[in-house]
Amino acid sequence: MWRLMNNFDHRLYKLSRQKLQSLARRRMPHMRTSVVRRQSTQQGESTWISGENEKPQRQLRWGIAPINILAEDFVTATTTLPPEKHRITACMGTYRSQALEFADRYKVPNVFTSFEDLARCPDVDAVYISPLNCMHCELCHLMLNHDKHVLCEQPLCMAEQQVVQLVTKAKARGLFLMEGVWSRCLPSYEYMRSEIAKSKLGVVYDVRCRLGWELPNAQTSSSAYAGVTRNWAADCIQLALWIYQEVPMFVRVDGKLNDAGVDIIAEIELSFRNNRRAVLELSAEKNLANMATIRGTKDCIIMNNFWSPTLLFFNNREVEFKLPTTECKTYFDSRVGMCYEIEEARKCILNGRTESKLFNHSESQLMVNLIDQITDMMAVKDKHVKVQRVAAIQ
Amino acid sequence: MWRLMNNFDHRLYKLSRQKLQSLARRRMPHMRTSVVRRQSTQQGESTWISGENEKPQRQLRWGIAPINILAEDFVTATTTLPPEKHRITACMGTYRSQALEFADRYKVPNVFTSFEDLARCPDVDAVYISPLNCMHCELCHLMLNHDKHVLCEQPLCMAEQQVVQLVTKAKARGLFLMEGVWSRCLPSYEYMRSEIAKSKLGVVYDVRCRLGWELPNAQTSSSAYAGVTRNWAADCIQLALWIYQEVPMFVRVDGKLNDAGVDIIAEIELSFRNNRRAVLELSAEKNLANMATIRGTKDCIIMNNFWSPTLLFFNNREVEFKLPTTECKTYFDSRVGMCYEIEEARKCILNGRTESKLFNHSESQLMVNLIDQITDMMAVKDKHVKVQRVAAIQ
Known part of the structure; x- marks a missing residue:
């Protein structure tokens, strides 16, 4: 665990981020990038720091992998955010009727019945992952492989080595990856x-x-x-x-x-x-x-x-601290508070960050190490x- | 329920089957049929009645939708049958690593992560369906739409009208459809x-x-x-x-x-x-x-x-009545007895039947009616x- 202490230090975290951002910029022309990241490079990062009154405010297009009650709470939380900032553009459900029903209910334009198809969807910038815990790691790899940013429910992985591999991939590809410890963003x-x-x-x-x-x-x-x-x-x-x-x-x-x-x-x-x-x-x-x-x-x-x-x-x-109110109740108590995490993900992505300082990659690694x-x-x-x-x- | 009594009558069942077989034959040239059914028409049905010592013995190629412990018991049951009669040629699992692991374990050549892809696989004649009960009907439709024969775990559907629609489709397409009441085949x-x-x-x-x-x-x-x-x-x-x-x-x-x-x-x-x-x-x-x-x-x-x-x-x-022995134990007690049902499905398919007389379509309809x-x-x-x-x- 001691070797993690250096990684965990905030100063080193900042250094590492700057290095990776420049790496991401060098890679840009050869990468199949999403619209958000491509424009971010063309126009310079400074214009993308998102303030409340700032224009233009880039919309982050979310994919849901897969549909379930956690995902429904995620969608409910996004309804508290401005639609010009967040939009659910795709969802995945193994059973077609369930996927279509979810899409109808939440007005999702792209519906898939396999994770691979969702990963390939060009209308998705970032993916929210919330399936069985032991499958988180595999799905994160799949989405990162297809140049999607990832917000994944905790635990990110079931073993420390898996977190290391995942983080390495996200950083090498200049993609945002965050374990869904949404409390941190409240x-x-x-x-x-x-x-x-x-x-x-x-x-x-x-x-x-x-x-x-x-x-x-x-x-x-x-x-x-x-x-x-x-x-x-x-x-x-x-x-x-x-x-x-x-x-x-x-x-x-x-x-x-x-x-x-x-x-x-x-x-x-x-x-x-x-x-x-x-x-x-x-x-x-x-x-x-x-x-x-x-x-x-x-x-x-x-x-x-x-x-x-x-x-x-x-x-x-x-x-x-009052949480935002929504028309529908969330399945899990207080989970509408995820809206802060969702907005944090957007800000990080628009700023070209691969991790959030509110819960960074080193903490994901430390967490699985401690739990183990x-x-x-x-x-x-x-x-x-x-x-x-x-x-x-x- | 009374209107079912006529359907249930064995004499009427036979009449109806003959009518549908001739319908299936008329449709044949226009249909995207599997190898088994195409040859069945070319060579005449009589050569396809499968006796123990008869040659050639047509191999039925099974698809598994989806992988789970019921499907594993199904595969274990097939190991008691001659490999020239039954082969697992495809399987579907939502998570790629799980699907690959299953395929490795049971030597399945085609691996899919969506039901639609399995349905489209040309190397599959019949599909074994065993997911959530409420999704049986939808998956049966999907497989029948792609000209696959279907053996589906009970209950076939959750409502009588759904059984009627499903049976109509199977008959119209000349495809075998059976609810998995395997006890009947013992x-x-x-x-x-x-x-x-x-x-x-x-x-x-x-x-x-x-x-x-x-x-x-x-x-x-x-x-x-x-x-x-x-x-x-x-x-x-x-x-x-x-x-x-x-x-x-x-x-x-x-x-x-x-x-x-x-x-x-x-x-x-x-x-x-x-x-x-x-x-x-x-x-x-x-x-x-x-x-x-x-x-x-x-x-x-x-x-x-x-x-x-x-x-x-x-x-x-x-x-x-001793059940066949297998190297692996089945997850559910005595489920190796499914082998008789699996062979019954093969015999029906080779004979161009759309239903088994051991548990026919009318009984599926009656069953859901009674349970309701x-x-x-x-x-x-x-x-x-x-x-x-x-x-x-x-």
Whole structure:
């Protein structure tokens, strides 16, 4: 894990990005580029920094791979954004009638029944990927191979080496790739970071997350349950990394496995430099408070639903962050907050970036490394990790 | 239901088949036919009746749509049959790596990632369909549209009208279409019918099936559970219809619903002419004997696992029916018995038949009609019936 620390450093991240942008520009004339990126090169990047009142505002054309309830929430979130900025231009569903029904409902002009056909569609700039976790990596490769930018639900990959290969490909092709840790793009997170940066909390030394629901199926030997670490740890770990902005020095793990050897309780402690720590409690056996606290030497922030907080208790007052309203409800609670991530992806793409600084490639690599370590330490029988046939998909 | 009685009659079934065969022959020169059917017309049907020692024995080339554990059991069952009679020549999986892995494992030469591409493959004569129940109908249409014969897992469709449309298409195109009620093709079923026809049981007046497993998830309000009627009733009803060979006059239903309004216990009584009946007990709450009894005025047949019986207790003795052995075990118990259905499909196709007399089109129509009636009578909240966009798939 130590070798990641250099990558994770923000200064090095910036250097690396500049290098890759120039690489992308050199490659441009030979590449089959999407309209957005081609014009970006012709007109110079500075005109593409997107401000709220700036014109022209480039429209990002999204492909959905595949249609499912997560994708529906994604589309619902885009409805809160200006249509001249985002448009769903293509979708993929294995069954034609389902794909057509989705397309009808959301006015999507291009409908495909295979991922390959969607990848080849010239009317798509970026693809939103949300299928089975173990297939994320393969689909990201496919889309990058066809010069599509990618926003992929977490986990990006099931093994660290896969993240490295994927990131290498995205950078070499000058394409944007982001793991969908949408919490990072919320205004409430931005607010917290700025308050911490202004030392309003003093020195932060303790982050505590509690995440638990009583799941009736989790205790059975059903292979359908992936375990609390695979399912929820990322939501907590991302918060800890966001607060401390460094790689943890040690990881301590305790927990309980069900009959099938899958973790249903996990207590994870991440130790950072100078005796600072994050304690993450996960349970599929009982409902926990689902709140997080960030303690500093001067003050403390308490937040509800920390993956999408709408209320921060801080400095003896409440700070409210309302999410945009939509006509349709999202399937998953608060998921309309994805709109900030969607706009972040657009801004990065228009600026020719291959990664977002809100959740960058190094963090994706660190995340899979940590999750792997934790499941190993708990001796979890992980049925969900499967080495992909990388040769077949590159 | 009464209007079905004429269709169900065996005499009318024969008449109808002859008429359709001549129609299929007239259409032949204009159709994009598979090799098997084209040669069948050129050389006359008589040479294609397949006996065990007969040469040449035409090979039927199967496509798998899509790959899953049911399809793996199908492939395992084909390994018990002579390779010169059956070959898996194509498979479809949405994710490329999974499709390639399946193809490697079972030596399948053509690999597709969309149903449409499989349907277009010229190296496929017949397609085995086993996806989500509600998508069966759509996929059958797709395959028939591309002149492929179809063997589709039960239920063939989710509504009676869909069966009618599908059957009309198969007949008009001279293509074989069968709902996968593979029990009907077992030697043990053939033996029973012949004993009943020889009046060894006297007049059969009572058929009783008990089918029950304690399913931990069935009592929850999870939408994952389709109910005992949708899941298991067809296995029992097909036995009753096979024994009595007529349409029931009345249906009586009792049962219990779970919190989500889905049936977890069902007691179904089908009344036939002359005071004969079938009583079907289904439970997802407790393990039942999973046996069936067929009572006549002279004798009684008792059988274990009545969807694939290996032991019949009859005439004061045990009659054993061993299933073929395979190197790999099937995922589902006794499913290697599908080999008889697979060979039945081949024989029908080589003989230019559009349906098998072992489970014909009228029975498919009757089955969906009965299941619909039963679920209606139990006031089951049926989330699994969805009217397909027929216009989109024809």
